[in-house]
Amino acid sequence: MYPNGLARAALRFKPSTFVGTFIALALAAVIVAACGILLETGVRAKVPPQRYAHAPIIAAADQRARLAHADDGDNQPVPDRARLDASLIAKAAAAPGARTAVADVTFPVRGPHGTPYTAHNWASTTFTGERLTTGHPPAPGEVVLSHESAETAGTADTTGTVGDRITLTTPDGTRTTYRISGLTQAPTPTAWFADSDAVRRSGHPGRIDAIAVLPEEGVGTDTLKSQVSGALGSHALVHTGDDRGAVEDPSLAQARELLTGLGGSFGGIATLVAVFTAAGTVALGVGQRAREFALLRAIGTTPRQIRRTIATEALLVAPLAGAAGCLPGIALAHWWFGQLQDKGAIPHAVRLSVSWIPLLTAAGTVLVTALCAGYLAARRSSRIKPGQALGEASVERLRIGWIRTPLGLAAVVGGCVCAGLSSSLQGEDAANAALGIVFLFMLAVALLGPLVAHACAALFGLPLRGAGAPAALAAANSRTHARRLASAITPIVLAMAFASVLVFLQTSQDKVTADQQRAGVRADHIVTARPGLAPDAVRQARRTPHVTAAVGLLRTSVLVPVVGSLESASAQGVTGSVRDLAAVQDLDVRDGRLTLRPGEIAVDAGLARNAHVSVGQRLHLYLPDGTKAAPLVVATYGRGMGLSELTMSRADLATHVTSAFDTELWTKGGTTAGLAALGTVLDRDGYSAAQSLDRELNAWANAVMAAVLGGFAAVAAGNTLVMTVLARRRELGTLRLIGSTRQQILRMIRWEALLVALAGIALGTAIAVATLVPMTNGLTGQGPYIPPVVYGAFAGGILLLGLTAVTVPARAALRRETLDE
Numbered sequence: 174m175y176p177n178g179l180a181r182a183a184l185r186f187k188p189s190t191f192v193g194t195f196i197a198l199a200l201a202a203v204i205v206a207a208c209g210i211l212l213e214t215g216v217r218a219k220v221p222p223q224r225y226a227h228a229p230i231i232a233a234a235d236q237r238a239r240l241a242h243a244d245d246g247d248n249q250p251v252p253d254r255a256r257l258d259a260s261l262i263a264k265a266a267a268a269p270g271a272r273t274a275v276a277d278v279t280f281p282v283r284g285p286h287g288t289p290y291t292a293h294n295w296a297s298t299t300f301t302g303e304r305l306t307t308g309h310p311p312a313p314g315e316v317v318l319s320h321e322s323a324e325t326a327g328t329a330d331t332t333g334t335v336g337d338r339i340t341l342t343t344p345d346g347t348r349t350t351y352r353i354s355g356l357t358q359a360p361t362p363t364a365w366f367a368d369s370d371a372v373r374r375s376g377h378p379g380r381i382d383a384i385a386v387l388p389e390e391g392v393g394t395d396t397l398k399s400q401v402s403g404a405l406g407s408h409a410l411v412h413t414g415d416d417r418g419a420v421e422d423p424s425l426a427q428a429r430e431l432l433t434g435l436g437g438s439f440g441g442i443a444t445l446v447a448v449f450t451a452a453g454t455v456a457l458g459v460g461q462r463a464r465e466f467a468l469l470r471a472i473g474t475t476p477r478q479i480r481r482t483i484a485t486e487a488l489l490v491a492p493l494a495g496a497a498g499c500l501p502g503i504a505l506a507h508w509w510f511g512q513l514q515d516k517g518a519i520p521h522a523v524r525l526s527v528s529w530i531p532l533l534t535a536a537g538t539v540l541v542t543a544l545c546a547g548y549l550a551a552r553r554s555s556r557i558k559p560g561q562a563l564g565e566a567s568v569e570r571l572r573i574g575w576i577r578t579p580l581g582l583a584a585v586v587g588g589c590v591c592a593g594l595s596s597s598l599q600g601e602d603a604a605n606a607a608l609g610i611v612f613l614f615m616l617a618v619a620l621l622g623p624l625v626a627h628a629c630a631a632l633f634g635l636p637l638r639g640a641g642a643p644a645a646l647a648a649a650n651s652r653t654h655a656r657r658l659a660s661a662i663t664p665i666v667l668a669m670a671f672a673s674v675l676v677f678l679q680t681s682q683d684k685v686t687a688d689q690q691r692a693g694v695r696a697d698h699i700v701t702a703r704p705g706l707a708p709d710a711v712r713q714a715r716r717t718p719h720v721t722a723a724v725g726l727l728r729t730s731v732l733v734p735v736v737g738s739l740e741s742a743s744a745q746g747v748t749g750s751v752r753d754l755a756a757v758q759d760l761d762v763r764d765g766r767l768t769l770r771p772g773e774i775a776v777d778a779g780l781a782r783n784a785h786v787s788v789g790q791r792l793h794l795y796l797p798d799g800t801k802a803a804p805l806v807v808a809t810y811g812r813g814m815g816l817s818e819l820t821m822s823r824a825d826l827a828t829h830v831t832s833a834f835d836t837e838l839w840t841k842g843g844t845t846a847g848l849a850a851l852g853t854v855l856d857r858d859g860y861s862a863a864q865s866l867d868r869e870l871n872a873w874a875n876a877v878m879a880a881v882l883g884g885f886a887a888v889a890a891g892n893t894l895v896m897t898v899l900a901r902r903r904e905l906g907t908l909r910l911i912g913s914t915r916q917q918i919l920r921m922i923r924w925e926a927l928l929v930a931l932a933g934i935a936l937g938t939a940i941a942v943a944t945l946v947p948m949t950n951g952l953t954g955q956g957p958y959i960p961p962v963v964y965g966a967f968a969g970g971i972l973l974l975g976l977t978a979v980t981v982p983a984r985a986a987l988r989r990e991t992l993d994e
Contacts, residue, residue, distance in 0.1 A: 191486070193896040195494045197454035198539040200885055201447035202498025203505060205538050207881075208443055209531025210506035212436025218429050220418030220522040228275075228300035228385035229394045230401055232265055232409040233257065233420040238732050238795040240739055249739040250426035252730035253797035253830050256380040257409055259372060265384045268404040270392035275299050277383045280375040281704035281832045282364060283342035287852070289704040290341070292364045294371035300385045303365075308335040308355025311367045316341070316351040319359035344376030344833035346708040376833035377798075383420055384409070418522070428519040435509075439878055442612055446671070446882060448538060449612075450664055450889045452546035453619065454896070455487075480548060487543035494543075495536030502535060503527055509877065516873065581620030588613035592947045610948075611670045614940040618666050619659075626659035629932035643920035661897055661929045662936065664890035665971055669937025672883030672967055674944050677959050678952075679872045681945065682814070685953040689815025696757035696839040699860040702852030705834020710851050711748050720843040722756035724749030725835035727823050732795040735783045739795070742780055745816075746823035748835055757839040758816055764788050765808035767820070774804035775820040777813020779954055781806065794819075796829040814953065887974055894929070894978035898922065902986045915987050922983045923976055930975035934968050 225231050234255035239248040259276065266274035278294040293301075295310050295317060311317050316339065335353055341364065342348045357365075372378060388397045394413050402411045412420055419425045466479055506525065513519045591610045618625055700706065700714070706725060707713070714723035725748035732739045747754055747769050760767065760775070765788035767775050774792060776784075786792045791803040804821060813819075827833040838851060845854045908918050945957035 191490055193892050193899075194455050194543070195490055195497075196892050197451040197889055198491055198494035198543060199498040199501075200888060201451040201542065202495045202535040202539050203502040204443050204447040204881065204885060205440075206499050206502025206531050206535035207505040207509065208436050208440025209534050210436070210503065210525065210527055211432050211509065212440055213528060213531055214506075214510065214523070214526040215429050215432025215434075215436055217526045218425060218432060218519075218523050219415040220422050220425050220520055221415060222417035222421055224277075224301055224421050225383075225385065225417040227302060228417070229388060229413060230386035230397055231412045231417045231420050232261070232384040232386065232401060232405055233382070233412065234799070235410055236419075236423055236426055236799075238739060238799045240734055240737070247738040249732055249741070250423070250430055251795065251797065251799040252732065252741065254382065254423050255799040256377060256382055257384060259379050259381050261405055261408055262381070262384055264404045265386050265401055268386070268397070268400040270389055270397045270400050272387045272389045273299070275385045275387070276368065276372070276381040277385055278368075278371045278375050278381050279831075280344055280371075281834070282344070283704065283707065283834070284362070285340055287702060287707070288362060290362045290364045292341075292343075292366060292371065292375075294368045295365045296368050297385070298365070300387065303357050303359065305355045305357050308353070311351075311354045311365060311370075313367045313370055314351060315354035315367065317355040317357055317365040318353055319361070319363040320356055321359065321362050342707060343374035344705075344827075344831075345374050345378070346833070347374065348708070349374075376830070377828050422520055422522070424520055425523070428523060431513070431518055435874075442609060443878075443882055443885075444538070445612055446615070446667065447885060448542045449615070449619065450667060450886060451539065452542050453660060453663055454889065454893060455543050455546035483547040484544055487540065487547050491540040491543040492536060495539045498539070499532045499535060502532070505881075512873075512877075577620045578624070581617045584613050584617035584620060588617065588943070592944055610944045611674050611940060614943065615663075615667055615670060618936060618940075619663055623659050625936070626662055626932070629658070629662065629928075629936070640924075643917050644924045646921050658929065658932075661890070661893055662933045664886050664893050665930060665933025665975065666937045666940065668883050668886035668890055669934055669967060669971060670940040670944075671886060672879045673937065673941035673959075673964070675875045675879035675882070676963060677941065677945055677957050678948065679875045680960055680963070681949045681955070681958040682953060683872065684958040685955055686814045689812040691815075693759045693761065693812040693816045694757075694857050694860065695759055696841060696857065696860075698840045698843055698845065698848055699855045699857075700838040700840070700848055700852045701836065701855070705832050705836060706838050706852060708834070710835060710838050713851060714838055714840050714843070714848065717840075717843050717847045719847070720840050722749075722753040722841040724753045724757055724839050725823070726817075726837045726839060727826055727830070727833065728817070728836040729797045729826060729830050731797060731819060733780065733784055734793060735780075740783075742777075742794075742818040743813075744797075744819040744821065744826065746821055746826035748823045753841075754820075756841045759812070760816060760820065761811035762808050763811050765806070767808045767810075769820075769822045771822045771824050772804055773807045773821070774825075775808040775810060776806055777818040778809040778811050779952070780813060780818050781809045783951070796826065798829040800829055811954075887970070890933070890971075891974050891978040894926065894975060895982045898979050898982040899986065905983070905986050909987070918987060919980065919983055922979050926975040926979040927972070930972045933975075934971055 222231075234257050236251055236255050237248045238251050262274050262276050265271065268274075275296050276294060277297045280292050282290045282292045284290050298304075305317065306320070308317065318339070335355060337353050338350050339353055340348055340350045351366075366374065372381065386397065386401050388394070398411050398413050405411070469479060470476075506527070510519070510525045514521055514523075588610050591613060700710070711723050711725045714720055727746035727748070729744050729746070730741050731744045733742045734740075749769075751767055751769055754767070754769070762775070763778055765775070776786065776792060781787060781792075784792060786806055788806050788809060790806055792806050793801070793803045796802050802825070804825065810820075823835070838848075840848065845856070848854045905918055908921075909915070942957070949955060949957045
């Protein structure tokens, strides 16, 4: 019980040290709990089926594109929706125990006034449950409308009732007049086609979204699932229960990818950073008590008893800190998840999963961190001879660790190598790689901390020697107590490096994108409409007075194999001629000659470099529905970030997207009034502003990650500085006894804080630049863009934090005149 008594006495009589440790461990628990909750939500995310609620078996295509057939090959959700061949309906219906198999086809259509309708095949009402309120099911050439659709369909020639005719524009590019055969109830404007018309007019003929299989009486769901799986083989995946919701809402796959990325990739780095910082704080608290442990050794305390004392202290503080961090961790996860839902990244039907697993993991992580850090920090003090321990506790010695130093140098080399490799990464992978690189450099700073701190003290201390007695004393203190200085510098470096990398990585991409848009957009007007532009919009625009060129663009994304993984790339399918495209877009063609023939493609030069293709070679990619293709590269160009990374014929994309309507219409010349009938008209500046809003939404994730990691590191830095000042009360008291005034001591403390802050800013900036230069060169072909105002805010915030964190506790410590306080 003796060590337990020592631990309780230390908590009672040395509360300041343990308060700092408690704060660091609690903050670590917040980070671990929040990221763990997001990861668990990503793994368990489900959307309860609504459209398929009454269909127990749903067969659908695999919604993931796979780079290789092996299980370890990279796979990503397809950008649009993968579809099934319509011939599989008969196979599913022939499965033993199946009463019937029904195709499900959903696609957008344009109503008489350009009103967006959602269209289905009528047979799908077998499992969705819609019933006619009047009329009869549609035959070929007929449609059933919802009452809301019928109301919006009224024109001078029709009232939108049964027997009237309505002209609908379908994704296959046709405008057809249909007879209204019936009306039904639906919450949104909806049209139902005969099955043959739906498959033909959907824009992807011969392909269907899914197959609903209904069982015979007495046949169980599991039994029927097995039979249908056997009948369809590898051509489809069979879903039951809540898995049907993922088929109904393909965005769930993207949401799962996002949440597991945040909770896994970012969460892993954030957890390491939190543990790393908390361990440093624990080690600082234990190291500050080296004199106490030396005295205990001098009076006969054994090394084992000291280790037990430290372990008991950890057991007293860490569980409470872990528990205190769980509730804020849950609140952070709720806020983060809610923001993602509000921005449309996660379906609103998905619910945040909060279980005991991430909370217990957070508590266990901080406990293990406290135990390991405390043990390692006190290992030398508990093992060396008592006399030697007293000597080392009195005077700090700068030793080169034969384990720490090689590991620190290895971390530097690893960071440099990874920074070079990261030049081929894009998007979220680049951001995650940046975090890993920063962590390697931070690990090097921590392992080489005393040496780095001594060098910083020698360098930044030179100007202080001639700035008066307080400044000279601050410089001498910093050189003499390199370990204490390293403990204060490390979290500041952490805050500066992580915040700079995440924020300036985004600003660098945003600037290049904006510059390329400014130089590449030659169009005078850009027209958009929902659910898309009319098929003849380009022809109508060319007939508009003063329009000299017009092209339609079908915007979507494809997946491109890049360095062993699948990367999303923006693509535009062009309706129009090469001459007209050149009139409205300056792609900055660098090699080859741009054409828009089917089977050919022009590629952004950076993407071509990363994918290792050049003009005359074929670019292997996955189209929006996951179909493999290998178009011939005919040109490379330099403004892919601002315009589109891939340019090809619209015909190569139209049958592989849910909505084959052109997304945008770009014109040279014309007037807003003349083009207004085609949709919403934006000028060049308005279009760039709209695109910048999209970039701001994409930048939000990086800003949150920077705030989480940078904020955590900033609080940890302030906490560490407070601990270092409070641990020096005896030293400050001695200075008062030998005649130093309070103002002189406070000036010394401020000079030390200034030295620490400047050293941390310099090292953090160096790490950020070493990470950003190769990464931005790979992403944008240019160096990083660091806005001076933002950088100044970061540096100024750290300076203010450092000065405040030392001044407040120093004033409190100087209120007493004794050496014991």
